Amino acid sequence: MVVGDVTTGTDVLVIGAGPAGYVAAIRAGQLDQDVTLVEKDAYGGTCLNYGCIPSKALITATDIAHEARHAEEMGIHADPAIDLAGMVGWKDDVVDQLTGGVEKLCKANGVNLLEGTATFTGENTVRVSHSGEGQGSETLEFEHAVVATGSRPIEIPNFEYGDEPVLNSRQALALESVPDSLVVVGAGYIGMELASVFAKLGTDVTVIEMLDSILPGYDDDLKRPVKQRAEDLGIEFEFGYTASEWTERDDGDGIRVVAEPADRAAADGGAAAGETDADTDAEAEPLELDAEKVLVAVGREPVSDTLDLAEAGVETDDRGFIDTDSQARTNVEHIFAVGDVAGEPMLAHKGSAEGQVAAAVIAGEPAAIDHQAMPAVVFTDPEIATVGMTESDAEEAGFDPVTGVFPFRASGRALTTGESDGFVKVVAESDDGYLLGASIVGPEASELVGELGLAVELGATLEDVASTVHAHPTLSESVMEAAENALGRAIHTLNR
Template sequence: MSERLDTGILVVGGGPAGYVTAIRAAQYDLDVTLVEMDALGGTCLNRGCIPSKALISAADVAHDARTSSQMGISAEVDINFQRMVEWKDDIVGRMNRSVEKLCKANGVSLVEGHAAFEDEHSVSIEKSDGQSERITFEYAVVATGSRPIELPGFEFHRSNVLDAKGALELDELPASLVVVGAGYIGMELSMLFAKLGVEITVVEALDSMMPAFSPDLIAPVASAASELGMEMNYGELASECHPTDQGVVVTTEEADDGDRQEYEADAVLIAVGRTPVTNTMALGRIGLEPDDDGFLRTDEYGRTAVDHVFAVGDVAGEPMLAHAGSMEGEIAASEIAGRNTPAVNRAIPAVAFTSPEIATVGLSEAEAKETQHSVSVGEFPMRASGRALTTGHTEGFVRLVCGDSNVVLGGQVVGPEASELISEIALAVDEGLPTDELAEVIHPHPTLSESIGEAAANEQDIAIHTLNR
């Protein structure tokens, strides 16, 4: 085993939490080494967020071309899925190379391999060629991310059993697909493939899709799923999977009475959530143990029970979101550098890239009522938005939840570009803006962003383009 010179900060994991930690720490003039066993960018860039959104965008183009007769457009769409996948892969490759260039340009040393703790100040790195080396460090940041949950009987090594990564790496479209799990990942991928002409059957053990969102937020998505011809089966637990000459048969058991159902398809996609990766670094050697949910507990700066070891991103707990992990990485780097650590407890948006999109931030109305003396709500329907009308997508609304002194505590958006609109509401929540100030912001016309100003005005009972309640 060769020995490597000491590094100030060792970051293990090159996903959105890890590479952001490394770059920010290097910008603070710290000596940083980043270890990644696979491709830089982690699950998000290589097997999740970026490739899925690329294919979602492509599927939206195809779907809109087929369904825009009200705009005077009629088209027969020819989908070259292999070319679509090549386009997606090119985007991923470009971003992967960009992360590598950014790391190197900021002075981050990159090491390829699998890291495991030897003791509190060193790790061994196993290389793909079988060689190994030892790196000693002053501080370590664990950013090993998460992996998809595997169901018994639906192991991902089995033929025609897919996780999200496998679904995004298909080289040809299946004719039919059973999707187990109606959370946001399951629904995003289900709607993506449905728009590309795949027959979709969704099986969900709970009694509704995306339980993290309230019923009024998911109602437009449920309507869209019906229009896409997706078969939704709630209250059914996937229990068995058997291969056939054509694909698979998935057996489910109904939660109420145990009745069994069978669904045939070319393949089955398992999308029941993700679990943190805490079993790859020999954490026990330094006295770190995951909690009952598999996460590493940290303080508000990312510090674990071992004072000089930090954890950021999915491995450190909910919310398991790329942008949350990136901010945690910045905070950890700042803390290690002894800089003014960014404010903690920031508003963290959550987005489902379904049809329509759903985005939330801060408190819901019910949550606000638990903490505030008075709670009020301002809403604006997308059907009243001139810009939404011109896109052909008018489902959904913007809602602002306000507390004492009309301060914005949270917001929910359902509709076109909800993922973009939520950032203005997140800023309002972070800065404690009241709706009278938000309503005074001049939004360009015609834009979807006007809906936020109108919702703020509605909370003040002075909206122009919707009736005040």
């Protein structure tokens, strides 16, 4: 023990106050546990402060400006002026309201809040170092611990985030002036969401991606409308390349980003070494792209290296993720891990669900994590949302799937919004009609997927969904029509 340490005890120690950690802390408090929540940065974690909430705020704001600017067919003629500093200020107000709410909810549920950085010193102890000169540290003894330290943006060689023109997603969301041009490295969900934001602000955007398409892991029919809309916004794509370095331009006007063919970078052990399915000519020349700034969005990595996990005997995989079971337990029975630090999928709502499970298990209640109806959403334009199995997933699992599709171009409500690209697709077992999964690309996909997630969770059938009367005119009718299409009785689209 460090001289001068004060030792205190708690039933449940939660490390990290993001959506996984603060939910675990609040639920444990509701279950009459003595809970201490340690946070080194800001309540709400990356999601509320630097990720989910601020990015969606800017997506909404830029969508409003873009829609107003392109509403001539509705008889609206406008050219809104964009004050990015004002937009960011509004975004910050939203963030402050939510993070302040998290702190109040924790206190109202009896959670003890402690600011500092926690590191394990044994299986039942941590040292919490407080920031600030002379603040010192203290030791906490615990019966159970929940690790919820989240993730951070991956940094690639030669693109350090401390360099002024190089941005990670957090820094991009804090810009107060619109860059004239931007290179985005990575066409995953973060890269594509922010590429669209800046394109709608008037930035010339080029996206570099080592694979041969955007949004790895999503089916081509879902990605196609998103890529087309991005190209309509003026976003240019360079597939089969990895960013290797950047330099300041000789004329002092911005930077030059150099990108190597992905297969050559992999062979050379470059920044994005690994297999690629990009169809890239081995003799292709490097790209040189001029821009004002470069945004690196190649993924996220777990924040587990700051915890001294070995002192507690907690094991991680070779990427730093903490292995857990269906109850969020690590290999050390009384230590749990939830959220991004516990591995894919790295989704805020998945972390919150895991946090509730961990709290319940600690309190002696039966609980387990069920990923069967775990939704995933990409807030691109248009949005993508999925839940449960795809058709190919179902076939691989041994089911005989049947599908039903309803296009938004046949939806009266979609047409009245001016957003009719995309579709709703449902997947069910052909014999009994049980819903196995669904996917959506189009307007309000993030909202529509909730009904389908509930249907999968409850074991609803196509008949259940199709026979549920949906209000007209609404986008949710498309869910009903997709189920009817799978049954061969859709009214407003041709049955397959």
